[in-house]
């Protein structure tokens with residue numbers, strides 16, 4: 045056990061931070077915050093503190109997921125609630141030090157919200173539209189704690205789930221996860237408990253545990269934010285999975301474009317070692333397990349599980365035909381459990397609160413919450429965790445604040461590059477694995493891009509097929525030649541060189557590629573084409589028959605007429 | 610070991626346990642389109658053409674699916690045709706050579722598939738064809754490589770690997786640009802001609818040395 049002493053000490057320390065005797069400053073310093081200028085905010089605040097000889101403590105936190113408010117800073121002044129400030133500049137950040145810490149003017153003009161009851165006109169942060177419809181489970185600690193300090197995680201209840209798991213039988217944990225109805229959040233939505241059970245029952249050893257943190261979808265950053273803002277929740281999920289299945293070794297496969305995530309994961313793993321949470325006889329039990337970070341080399345398809353295995357084994361990252369599935373024959377031919385970052389971050393809450401609690405939210409066949417990166421033409425952009433079954437309208441209008449600049453909504457693209465585009469008619473569609481699939485899209489790994497009236501849907505399809513043909517590994521014929529052919533046809537259509545037969549050819553090719561490709565990439569990349577044809581057929585017809593781009597996007601067609609390209 | 614009994618296209622067959630549907634079908638003169646299958650190699654399952662219907666339900670790869678007692682296999686349903694015809698058309702659209710003078714002419718697996726499916730050239734005209742013929746490339750000191758004809762089935766790589774433990778030729782690049790290239794490793798290509806013999810089409814051309 046993590047000694048009661050240590051847990052008590054961590055809790056006291058945390059108490060001293062949340063109810064402090066000197067001001068506590070929290071600066072959101074995940075990649076997103078740093079990109080928005082958090083580093084210069086940090087420097088400005090630090091020098092303002094020194095200049096004014098103020099004693100205060102600065103904490104680097106991860107991100108709260110409110111991209112539209114970055115850079116953000118929280119301040120707790122003794123006796124006051126935690127106040128979050130938004131869209132700061134180095135100047136306004138320095139002003140906060142003098143105005144609030146010295147003169148007690150808490151600058152309502154810069155404030156976003158308070159952590160708790162409304163305070164003198166500043167609203168409760170968690171009652172803001174962006175927050176109040178969310179149910180944060182996997183994301184519960186992001187932006188709250190310092191991701192580089194294990195004791196803050198422990199003070200917030202961390203590793204209690206793992207301790208509870210150690211006192212439970214392996215079968216009971218797997219049964220609990222099965223009962224919860226949790227489905228993998230890496231894209232395929234496969235029932236997590238079932239995967240664990242298959243791997244547990246596989247007769248060969250050693251067994252391996254892999255956390256898939258490849259996140260290659262352009263524009264996706266859910267996994268990155270979680271790794272950077274709350275690494276221990278993912279690691280605790282891994283520990284529980286490894287214990288339940290009987291794995292002796294684990295790998296986290298992170299893309300090398302995520303240096304901060306890699307650094308924070310490495311720090312977190314080191315701290316786990318210090319506290320006896322990794323290595324031989326973890327917390328004096330019979331369970332031994334260690335984790336290693338593997339950096340991914342970049343290609344999108346390396347996130348596909350069989351390609352990921354090849355890559356860890358040191359081979360070219362190419363998918364291979366399945367079955368056999370990794371749970372039976374994975375890394376070096378041994379049983380291997382592969383789970384996504386978000387899937388794993390859900391595990392501790394399931395162990396602590398029980399399967400019924402988890403299954404109490406969501407829909408019949410999709411339990412719990414979904415995590416999306418809400419981007420595109422929407423007022424409030426950011427990272428959201430919402431109950432399964434919420435409608436697209438609630439996400440885009442209630443949470444996202446609608447379409448900016450008075451423009452009209454046109455479509456929403458869910459699920460990353462192989463997701464579909466859904467039209468306004470489907471705004472009341474409840475979001476779940478199956479409802480999205482029935483509409484021609486996918487949950488995918490959680491991308492959600494809102495498109496407004498200025499978007500040409502043929503151009504959108506062309507954009508995604510361009511991505512697909514570049515990312516195809518080139519191994520199987522339908523995907524290698526099919527994505528290339530579909531891209532060439534779409535490119536021609538947007539240039540005014542479409543043929544009458546093109547839409548039928550696209551439909552036929554899509555159908556064949558979906559049915560025959562070797563891996564999930566080929567099987568899903570036609571989705572943007574299929575859905576834009578299904579819901580926006582008139583735009584294809586205008587491009588092909590009238591040589592017009594109704595949204596005035598396709599350069600070659602803007603004045604009508606055929607291009608000479 | 611007991612024999613396995615199965616039905617292929619309404620006819621009864623007997624097979625050895627462990628045999629794949631492809632092996633049993635070919636043995637009994639039932640043709641299933643294939644490009645990446647070679648009886649001497651481990652099937653990679655990458656050309657995706659050998660679709661068959663199993664037990665009136667799902668489509669599976671004949672080259673990778675072992676036969677089972679009582680299995681009902683069909684090789685010629687409309688669903689199979691709809692799944693693989695577009696792929697074959699894509700290959701032909703990308704394969705812009707005439708067969709005249711091709712070393713594979715007459716024993717080419719692609720010609721066999723085209724005949725089997727009665728490929729209609731007019732449908733291929735609806736596709737976008739590559740702009741230019743690519744030049745022949747020197748693959749090894751003894752072999753030229755015709756990138757216009759290569760279907761990227763990987764049989765040459767596997768053949769070389771099987772003989773020498775490590776292949777001297779291997780896939781290069783990704784996506785559409787994938788091709789076979791020479792990797793001079795420990796030994797060099799010693800002109801055994803086995804890959805040339807196994808190539809299902811006419812890509813590898815021995816140089817006159």
Ligand SMILES: Cc1cc2nc3c(=O)[nH]c(=O)nc-3n(C[C@H](O)[C@H](O)[C@H](O)COP(=O)(O)O)c2cc1C
Nearest residue numbers: 228229230256259260347348349383384387564565
């Ligand atoms: C082309 C492609 C890319 C993928 N990329 C990722 C990825 O970046 N992260 C991920 O977790 N899963 C990815 N997947 C899904 C994985 O193959 C696998 O289903 C997943 O990691 C399993 O974890 P889960 O059960 O927790 O969802 C990808 C799949 C495909 C076909």
Ligand code: SF4
Nearest residue numbers: 517519520523563566
């Ligand atoms: S579907 Fe595409 S990415 Fe997947 S194996 Fe085939 S060529 Fe490679």
Ligand code: SF4
Nearest residue numbers: 708711714717810811
């Ligand atoms: S490889 Fe076959 S189809 Fe291609 S040119 Fe030669 S004979 Fe004809």
Ligand code: SF4
Nearest residue numbers: 759760762763765808
């Ligand atoms: S050269 Fe022949 S055997 Fe090798 S990949 Fe190309 S088509 Fe296949």
Ligand code: FES
Nearest residue numbers: 076107109110111
């Ligand atoms: S605020 Fe961190 S991801 Fe948006």
Ligand code: FES
Nearest residue numbers: 643656657659672
């Ligand atoms: S022969 Fe079966 S996939 Fe190529």
